[in-house]
Amino acid sequence: MKNKKFYITTTIPYANAPPHIGFALEIVQADVLARWHSLLGEDVFFLTGTDEHGVKNYKMAKEVGLTPQQFVDKNSDYFRELTKVLNISNNYFIRTTDKKAHWPGVINLWKILAKKRDIYKKKYKGNYCYGCERFVIEKDLIDGKCPNHPNLTPELIEEENYFFKLSKYSDKIINLIKKDKLKITPEKWKNDFLSLIKDGLTDVSFSRDKKHLPWGIPVPGDENQVLYVWPDALTNYITGIGYPDKKYKKYWPADVHVVGKDMLRFHTGIWPGMLLSAGIKLPKEVIVHGFLTVNGQKMSKSLGNVVNPIELRKKYDADSIRYILMRTIPFGDDGDFSEKALVERNNSELADKLGNLVSRVSALAEKYGLVKTENKLVKKLKVKEISSLIENYELDKALNLIFEFVDSCNLYVQENELWKSGDKKKLYELADSIKALAILLWAFIPETCEKISKVFNFKIDFKELKKPLKIGKIRKAEILFRKIEVDEKQEEKVNKAEKIEKIEGIATMSEIVQYGDWEKLDLRVGKIIKVEDIENADKLYKLTIDIGKEKRVVCAGLKKFYSKDELKNKKCILFVNLASRMMRGIESRGMILAAVNEDESKVRLIQPDSEIELGARVR
Ligand SMILES: [Zn+2]
Missing domain, CATH: 2.40.50.140 (Nucleic acid-binding proteins)
Structure with missing residues (x-):
C-alpha cells in the first residue's frame, strides 16, 4: 500500500531584508508538523521559499548599487541559511525569480485563467501603497493612509491593468469555507475572514504597467504589462512541486498552508479563486499564526528591537530556539519572544528536566545494567492526547503534556532512590520511557532526540513507541543542554x-x-x-x-x-x-x-x- 502523502507549505516571505523572528515561528511550526507526519510514516513534502519580484526590491537594489537579481539573491540566501541553522526539513526551496522552476507554471496558469475568460483588461484608478506594494481599497484607508503604513501617503494611480474575475467565485468560496471544505484554523480566524468578505469578494488587479513594475514576470502576450504579486507568488505552491508537469499531482492538493494572520485573506480569497477558475483542487486547510512582540514591544526598525533568528542562532542551539517558539506561543494567537524566556526555559526545562533525566538514567544504566520488564511508568504518558493536540496544531499544549511526563520520570528516579538501589527493572522502565519521550519530542527538538536515540539504541519512528526497548550497550550520555549563563x-x-x-x-x-x-x-x-x-x-x-x-x-x-x-x-x-x-x-x-x-x-x-x-x- 502506498503511504499517505502530506504536503505542507509556509508562505514565501518577501526577499527585501533578512528574516525576523516572526518568520522563524512560522517555519518552525511548519517543520514540527512536517516532521510529525513523517514520523507517522507519511510521504511528506515540505515547501518554503522566497517571493522576489516587485517595485520595492527593484528600488532597494538600485539604492544599494546592485542589480535586482543580485539584491534578491543575497536576501534569499539569508532565508535558505535560516532553514539550515534551525534544522528545517524542507524538501525544496522555491524562488519566484527562478525561470526554470517557477515561471513556466505561472505563465501556464495565467493562460488557463485567460482562456476561461476570467482575466480582462480595464482602466483602474486606485490608491497604491508602496509599502505594501499593492492597491489599498478605499474602505481600508485610515485618514487617507494605508493601515499598515500610516506614514506613507498612497499614490493615486490610474493605469490600464489586467483583472481577475474573483467576484465570479465569491459565493462558491464562501460556501466552501463555511462547510470546512477549505478549512481555516483556528475557528476564530475562519469567522474573522467570513465577516471580512460578507459583502462578497471583488475582482483583483493581476498586472501592472511595466513602467511602474519593471521587475517581474511579463504577462503572456502583452509586453507592456508585468504580473502583479498574486498570480506570481501564490502560484509557488504548485510550481514548487512541479506544476505544470503532471507530477505536481503527487502532492497536490496541499494538506496545510501555514500563514501569518496578515496573509490569510490572500490564501483563502484570491488563491482558491485562481484554482477554481483553473479547475485545480483547493488546498485542504489554511492554518493561521499570530504575530510576535519582543520583550512585550512591537518589533520595529526604529526601536532597534528586530530579532534576526540567524544572529540568535549564533548564541543559542537550534533546539533551544525551536523549543521556546513552540512552547510559549499559543496557536493562532499573538505571543511574546524574549531571550530571557529562552534562557529560563532552556535552563529549567531542557537542561534541568530533560537533560538531567537522560544523563542520570544513562549513567545508572551503564553502571548497573538493565533487565527487561513491563513498563508501567510509561502508562502515564498520554500518547493519544499528545498526538491529537499536535494534529490540531496545539503544539504548546502538547509540549506541556510531554514535560509533565518528564517530571514523572524524574520523580520516579527520586522516589526509588535508584542511584542507591540500582534497580535494573526500574531503570529499564525509565530507559524505555525516555525512548517514548524522544520519539514524541523529535519533531520539536530533532537534534537532541537523535542524540538520545544513539545513547539508548533505538530508532526514531512512531511504530517503535509501542515496542519494548531492546537492551543494548548504554554509555552515559554527553550533556544535552548546557545551562546558559544570564549576562x-x-x-x-x-x-x-x-x-x-x-x-x-x-x-x-x-x-x-x-x-x-x-x-x-x-x-x-x-x-x-x-x-x-x-x-x-x-x-x-x-x-x-x-x-x-x-x-x-x-x-x-x-x-x-x-x-x-x-x-x-x-x-x-x-x-x-x-x-x-x-x-x-x-x-x-x-x-x-x-x-x-x-x-x-x-x-x-x-x-x-x-x-x-x-x-x-x-x-
Ligand atoms: Zn501599506
Whole structure:
C-alpha cells in the first residue's frame, strides 16, 4: 500500500531584508508538523521559499548599487541559511525569480485563467501603497493612509491593468469555507475572514504597467504589462512541486498552508479563486499564526528591537530556539519572544528536566545494567492526547503534556532512590520511557532526540513507541543542554536603554547601549542651518547643524515628516558623542532626538522651549 502523502507549505516571505523572528515561528511550526507526519510514516513534502519580484526590491537594489537579481539573491540566501541553522526539513526551496522552476507554471496558469475568460483588461484608478506594494481599497484607508503604513501617503494611480474575475467565485468560496471544505484554523480566524468578505469578494488587479513594475514576470502576450504579486507568488505552491508537469499531482492538493494572520485573506480569497477558475483542487486547510512582540514591544526598525533568528542562532542551539517558539506561543494567537524566556526555559526545562533525566538514567544504566520488564511508568504518558493536540496544531499544549511526563520520570528516579538501589527493572522502565519521550519530542527538538536515540539504541519512528526497548550497550550520555549563563550586565544595559529609548525617540537602542547611562550621553542644543537631499535616498536628509563651537553634518530620516523649509533654522537636540557613521557616502556625526508616536506615523523634533545659546548641554 502506498503511504499517505502530506504536503505542507509556509508562505514565501518577501526577499527585501533578512528574516525576523516572526518568520522563524512560522517555519518552525511548519517543520514540527512536517516532521510529525513523517514520523507517522507519511510521504511528506515540505515547501518554503522566497517571493522576489516587485517595485520595492527593484528600488532597494538600485539604492544599494546592485542589480535586482543580485539584491534578491543575497536576501534569499539569508532565508535558505535560516532553514539550515534551525534544522528545517524542507524538501525544496522555491524562488519566484527562478525561470526554470517557477515561471513556466505561472505563465501556464495565467493562460488557463485567460482562456476561461476570467482575466480582462480595464482602466483602474486606485490608491497604491508602496509599502505594501499593492492597491489599498478605499474602505481600508485610515485618514487617507494605508493601515499598515500610516506614514506613507498612497499614490493615486490610474493605469490600464489586467483583472481577475474573483467576484465570479465569491459565493462558491464562501460556501466552501463555511462547510470546512477549505478549512481555516483556528475557528476564530475562519469567522474573522467570513465577516471580512460578507459583502462578497471583488475582482483583483493581476498586472501592472511595466513602467511602474519593471521587475517581474511579463504577462503572456502583452509586453507592456508585468504580473502583479498574486498570480506570481501564490502560484509557488504548485510550481514548487512541479506544476505544470503532471507530477505536481503527487502532492497536490496541499494538506496545510501555514500563514501569518496578515496573509490569510490572500490564501483563502484570491488563491482558491485562481484554482477554481483553473479547475485545480483547493488546498485542504489554511492554518493561521499570530504575530510576535519582543520583550512585550512591537518589533520595529526604529526601536532597534528586530530579532534576526540567524544572529540568535549564533548564541543559542537550534533546539533551544525551536523549543521556546513552540512552547510559549499559543496557536493562532499573538505571543511574546524574549531571550530571557529562552534562557529560563532552556535552563529549567531542557537542561534541568530533560537533560538531567537522560544523563542520570544513562549513567545508572551503564553502571548497573538493565533487565527487561513491563513498563508501567510509561502508562502515564498520554500518547493519544499528545498526538491529537499536535494534529490540531496545539503544539504548546502538547509540549506541556510531554514535560509533565518528564517530571514523572524524574520523580520516579527520586522516589526509588535508584542511584542507591540500582534497580535494573526500574531503570529499564525509565530507559524505555525516555525512548517514548524522544520519539514524541523529535519533531520539536530533532537534534537532541537523535542524540538520545544513539545513547539508548533505538530508532526514531512512531511504530517503535509501542515496542519494548531492546537492551543494548548504554554509555552515559554527553550533556544535552548546557545551562546558559544570564549576562546580567548586558541585561541591565538593555533595560536602561529601553527606558532611555522611550524618551528619546529616534536614536536606536543598540547605539545607546554603547553608552549605557545618562551621564555619558552628551546632548547639545543645535540649529539646523542647511538641509539637502541625498541622491536616491527617499528617507534621509543631509543636515548641517550649528552647535556653537562647531558645525556638524548629520544624516537623518526626516524626509517623510518635514519639508526642507520646515526644517531650516529649526532648533534641535543633537546627540554629539556618538561614533560617526558612514551613510550613503556621507559621514554622519551625531543623531537628532525626536519624539515618535506608537505607530511611527508622527515624528517631531525635540527643542528647547525658548531662547538659549547653541551648544548648551541638555541634562
Ligand atoms: Zn501599506
